[in-house]
Amino acid sequence: MKVLVAVKRVIDYNVKVRVKPDNTGVDLANVKMAMNPFCEIAVEEAVRLKEKGVASEIVVVSIGPKAAQEQIRTALALGADRGIHVETDEEVQSLEAAKLLKSVVEKEEPKLVILGKQSIDSDNNQTGQMLAALTGMAQGTFASEVVVEGEKVNVTREVDGGLMTVSLNLPAVVTTDLRLNEPRYASLPNIMKAKKKPLESMSPADLGVDIAPRLSTLKVEAPASRQAGVKVADVAELVDKLKNEAKVI
Amino acid sequence: MSILVIAEHDNSSLKQATLNVVAAAKAIGGDIDVLVAGENCGAVAEAAAKAEGVNKVLVADNAAYGHFLGENLGELVAEVGKGYSHILAAAGTVGKDFMPRVAALLDVAQVSDIMRVESEDTFVRPIYAGNAIATVKSSDSIKVITVRPTAFDPVAGEGGSAAVEQLDVVKDAGLSQFVSEELAKSDRPDLASAGIVVSGGRGMQNGDNFKMLEQVADLMGAAVGASRAAVDAGFVPNDMQVGQTGKIVAPQLYIAVGISGAIQHLAGMSDSKVIVAINKDEEAPIFQVADYGLVADLFEAVPQLEEELKKVL
Numbered sequence: 001m002k003v004l005v006a007v008k009r010v011i012d013y014n015v016k017v018r019v020k021p022d023n024t025g026v027d028l029a030n031v032k033m034a035m036n037p038f039c040e041i042a043v044e045e046a047v048r049l050k051e052k053g054v055a056s057e058i059v060v061v062s063i064g065p066k067a068a069q070e071q072i073r074t075a076l077a078l079g080a081d082r083g084i085h086v087e088t089d090e091e092v093q094s095l096e097a098a099k100l101l102k103s104v105v106e107k108e109e110p111k112l113v114i115l116g117k118q119s120i121d122s123d124n125n126q127t128g129q130m131l132a133a134l135t136g137m138a139q140g141t142f143a144s145e146v147v148v149e150g151e152k153v154n155v156t157r158e159v160d161g162g163l164m165t166v167s168l169n170l171p172a173v174v175t176t177d178l179r180l181n182e183p184r185y186a187s188l189p190n191i192m193k194a195k196k197k198p199l200e201s202m203s204p205a206d207l208g209v210d211i212a213p214r215l216s217t218l219k220v221e222a223p224a225s226r227q228a229g230v231k232v233a234d235v236a237e238l239v240d241k242l243k244n245e246a247k248v249i
Numbered sequence: 250m251s252i253l254v255i256a257e258h259d260n261s262s263l264k265q266a267t268l269n270v271v272a273a274a275k276a277i278g279g280d281i282d283v284l285v286a287g288e289n290c291g292a293v294a295e296a297a298a299k300a301e302g303v304n305k306v307l308v309a310d311n312a313a314y315g316h317f318l319g320e321n322l323g324e325l326v327a328e329v330g331k332g333y334s335h336i337l338a339a340a341g342t343v344g345k346d347f348m349p350r351v352a353a354l355l356d357v358a359q360v361s362d363i364m365r366v367e368s369e370d371t372f373v374r375p376i377y378a379g380n381a382i383a384t385v386k387s388s389d390s391i392k393v394i395t396v397r398p399t400a401f402d403p404v405a406g407e408g409g410s411a412a413v414e415q416l417d418v419v420k421d422a423g424l425s426q427f428v429s430e431e432l433a434k435s436d437r438p439d440l441a442s443a444g445i446v447v448s449g450g451r452g453m454q455n456g457d458n459f460k461m462l463e464q465v466a467d468l469m470g471a472a473v474g475a476s477r478a479a480v481d482a483g484f485v486p487n488d489m490q491v492g493q494t495g496k497i498v499a500p501q502l503y504i505a506v507g508i509s510g511a512i513q514h515l516a517g518m519s520d521s522k523v524i525v526a527i528n529k530d531e532e533a534p535i536f537q538v539a540d541y542g543l544v545a546d547l548f549e550a551v552p553q554l555e556e557e558l559k560k561v562l
């Protein structure tokens with residue numbers, strides 16, 4: 001079975017994000033970029049499915065600027081077989097990303113598409129579900145376990161009340177949550193090998209998709225910052241302050 | 250303008266988050282209808298009809314919606330919602346699951362997790378784990394929006410008397426089936442709407458030690474939460490995770506115990522009114538956001554806290 005994994009290049013999760021002084025966005029100049037952590041989990045899951053003999057081929061796709069090829073190469077080093085780069089320097093919002101991925105799905109016809117549940121830049125949590133709707137596929141969002149059984153996949157989902165398991169017809173879309181797996185690191189020999197794996201590049205126009213954004217960002221501001229308060233000497237003082245100063249207990 | 254709010258519920262009771270979402274709808278302005286989709290959910294519809302400011306309650310009661318499967322809810326809400334100017338749902342795991350499907354089926358963008366309404370088409374939402382706050386304007390004819398419940402004070406749950414109307418639209422996409430669920434059972438208040446939250450992190454060392462926090466929580470009628478590290482380590486279940494990619498809480502009092510204060514954790518709790526941190530490392534970043542910081546070993550401080558609370562409560 002063919003598995004398609006979508007990965008996004010985002011600001012590294014360790015980087016302290018700063019809003020630009022002109023309030024047009026966050027400062028990405030000379031900032032370390034990386035694969036979105038949830039996408040790493042998606043790649044890892046696909047690789048494990050291949051190691052189990054469930055997946056036969058893993059195709060990894062990324063939408064973004066030229067530099068997004070770094071993240072595709074990372075996925076190839078982790079075990080994906082070939083890459084597709086939908087190259088654009090324009091901002092691509094979730095609906096348009098889903099439309100681009102739909103075109104790729106129509107060409108590649110994967111049985112399973114795995115994406116991260118959200119990217120840590122826009123924090124939208126939309127693309128996987130939109131792709132599923134546009135392609136008429138079932139979806140297993142916020143997955144903490146994925147078990148393929150014949151023509152179905154059982155997905156255990158992290159939901160507000162606990163865990164919920166659904167059975168989905170294949171082909172299906174799965175979006176990853178944090179507990180699905182712990183991604184491995186790429187080894188040096190595999191990083192070298194990944195350089196030779198096929199990587200095809202195309203434009204949104206090649207896929208026939210209009211990527212003009214529907215949402216415009218009017219401004220981006222820093223959040224209201226909290227002031228550090230006081231240190232209390234002991235528990236008795238803490239309880240006294242909570243009761244008599246803050247009046248919250 | 251006409252706004253459709255999708256109720257959040259468990260087929261027997263209406264979740265408070267729905268009242269927060271109705272408040273967001275009021276901030277947009279216009280007639281507000283509430284859609285209750287579920288199975289044997291009549292009691293929920295009655296509760297929704299009593300909420301302040303609701304014009305009409307639409308009920309889609311069918312086995313296809315009993316487990317809130319995104320494929321079925323997506324089709325239903327896209328069908329019912331296409332006559333409205335705005336479709337709103339709480340940004341919980343149900344809303345996050347089906348709302349993007351609604352947006353895609355209607356060929357419109359979704360605005361996720363709004364914290365403020367600027368106007369009928371302009372909304373404020375957090376990005377980058379809340380390190381930046383974006384004001385976004387939608388050019389679509391229908392605005393599909395998920396709402397951060399803690400950012401809007403709930404409307405009154407009593408006093409309204411909206412008409413209740415049964416819908417006979419059945420959308421069963423036939424793509425997915427419910428298999429099973431393991432729901433955390435707790436007599437404590439719901440984490441996302443509790444007035445006081447006591448959370449533990451990696452410093453708790455194991456799941457058994459969370460009992461200490463539970464005892465403190467029970468004295469105050471608080472909910473118990475956790476950091477990702479505590480959940481990943483298996484101390485506590487996933488539904489207790491507070492943060493960027495877990496639950497968003499904004500209680501009157503948040504007590505962080507053995508939590509360092511990573512930005513992803515802060516994203517889920519920094520709107521709390523009063524924050525207390527108990528951590529043995531005085532350099533821990535959590536102290537930068539704490540109103541009251543106690544540098545101490547939690548294994549001494551938490552039992553003392555229980556004793557002190559017993560004296561005053």
Ligand SMILES: Cc1cc2nc3c(=O)[nH]c(=O)nc-3n(C[C@H](O)[C@H](O)[C@H](O)COP(=O)(O)OP(=O)(O)OC[C@H]3O[C@@H](n4cnc5c(N)ncnc54)[C@H](O)[C@@H]3O)c2cc1C
Pocket residue numbers: 013037038120449450451452453475476477478479490491492493494495496506507508509510511512513514517527528529530533545546547548
């Ligand atoms: C994509 C992504 C999403 C994430 N989402 C979330 C999220 O939603 N929520 C979340 O919480 N995290 C999230 N994280 C993880 C986050 O980056 C941190 O790793 C995590 O919050 C750390 O948890 P912690 O503070 O419990 O552990 P640590 O950072 O290890 O801190 C433990 C603290 O306990 C203190 N301590 C230890 N022993 C004692 C003692 N005896 N007495 C007192 N203090 C003690 C230590 O001084 C330390 O400060 C995410 C990370 C990524 C990459």
